Amino acid sequence: MPHLLTALLVVVAATGATIAIVEFLHWMLARYGRRSELAADLARTAHYPFLATVTVFAIQQAIRAAAGEFPGRGPVLHLLVILFIAGFAWLVAALVLVLEDAALARWRTDVPDNLKRRRFKTQVVILRRVTVAAIVILTLGVVLMTFPGIRALGASVLASAGLISVVAALAAQSTLGNVFAGLQLAFSDAVRVDDVVVVEGEWGRIEELTLTYVAVQIWDDRRLLLPTSYFTTKPFQNWTRTGSAVLGTAELDVDWATEIEPLRTELRAVCEGSQLWDGRVCVLQVTDAVGGMVRLRALVSAADAGALFDLRCLVRERLVTYVWQNQRASLPRVRADVTSPGSAPLQPAPRPEADGDISNDGRVFSGGLDGESRGNQFAGPDTPVVSRR
Structure with a gap:
């Protein structure tokens, strides 16, 4: 009983002294954190793991040094060793989170050109998950090795490890495939x-x-969850692979009597009067003329996908309004031409302007620096690059 009472007093004294010291250090670090974001994050994230680890270690050393022999001394010390291992693993994981936050704080995502930051964030998040999983596995292994009986079974466990690994690999084939696919996505920049x-x-x-999975936030705030292997085995569109600027179209069906150049002028006025347009592409082309109607395609550009969607809707709205107010005869219609044998022949339509006289607003792969650059990208390797003007 005297030894047990001594042990309890030692535990209480060690716990109180350790908590007082740790709380004082935490207070000093929090004060310094007012000037340093790293110190503030360290005080906020690592406080409780550090307190648990240091307290358990102080209790263990106090019992070993001053408690003497008491009933259950061996199991108590063994339990303290296990708790210290778990607390130390918790502290290491917390420090990993602090380092991740410090690394990510150097890069911003609320800027137009944030490709490097998004790539770095993806890699850091994946590495953090792998590191935390490795810490948990190593901690369990170290805890199990503190039991003498398990150490004695080590030889037999190693002998059967080959068979167990084969069975585990077959059972977790899909999960392991997703894990490797996640690592591939993190370092291949595919997404x-x-x-x-x-x-x-x-x-x-x-x-x-x-x-194991990728969460896609759909434009209407739904979430689409896909396994990571989906992005390594199936095709998908990445609109921000090398940049956020994209092109989009707005199509209209009009009558053959439509005058195209006034519509091009209206499209140019819409784009130049909108902050959604990034100043790169503003083109109106006739892409089809079958079935009694003419199809117009307005091709515009924007800095990102969200702005492009709104710009396409704006262009479509303004062109429809312009046709209704200024070229009502150009609305789609179905006509039949019935002529008598003695009627006068139709007069030939005037010849269209030469290709050199067509404005740049009627070209996609020629005309202007942006059009010439786009046309050269789609030219074959043996095709001489010449000016299309």
Whole structure:
């Protein structure tokens, strides 16, 4: 009993002294954190793991040094060793989170050109998950090795490890495939966090990328969850692979009597009067003329996918309004031309302007620096690059 009472007093004294010292250090670090974001994050994230680890270690050393022999001394010390291992693993995981936050704080995502930051964030998140999983596995292994009986069984466990690994690999084939696919996505830049993608016919943003699944935030705030192996085995569209600027179209069906140049002028006025347009592409072309109607395609550009969607809707609205107010005869119609045998022949239509006289607003792969550059990208390797003007 005297030894047990001594042990309790030692535990109480060690616990009180340790808590007082740790809380004082935490107070000093929090005060310094007013000037340093790293110190503030360290005081906020690592406080409780550090307190638990240091307290358990102080109790263990106090019992070993001053408690003497008492009933159950061996199991108590063994339990303290296990708790210290768990607390130390918790502290290491907390420090990993602090380092991740410190690394990510150097890069911003609320800027137009954030490709490097999104790539770095994706890689850091994946590495953090792998590191935390490795810490948990190693901690369990170290805890198990503190039991003498398990150490004695080590030889037999190693002998059967080959068979067990084969069975486990077959049972977890799909899960392991997703894990390796997640690592591949993190370091291949095929897709990153905050990338705008089109998958399964849905347009959305990569909200979360883990080792096993990818969460896509669809434009209407739904979430589409896909296994990571989907992005390594099936095709998908990545609208922000190398940049956020994209092109989009707005199509109209009009009558053959439509005058095209006034519509081009109206399209140019709409684009130049809108902040959604990034100043790169503003083109109106006739892409089809069958079935009694003429199809017009307005091709415009914007800095990102969200602005492009709104700009396409604006262009479509303004062109429809312009046709209704100024070229009402150009509305789609179905006509039949019935002529008598003695009627005068139709007069030939005037010849269209020469290609050199067509404005740049009627070209996509020629005319202007942007059009010439786009046309050269799609020229074959043996095709001489010449000016199309």
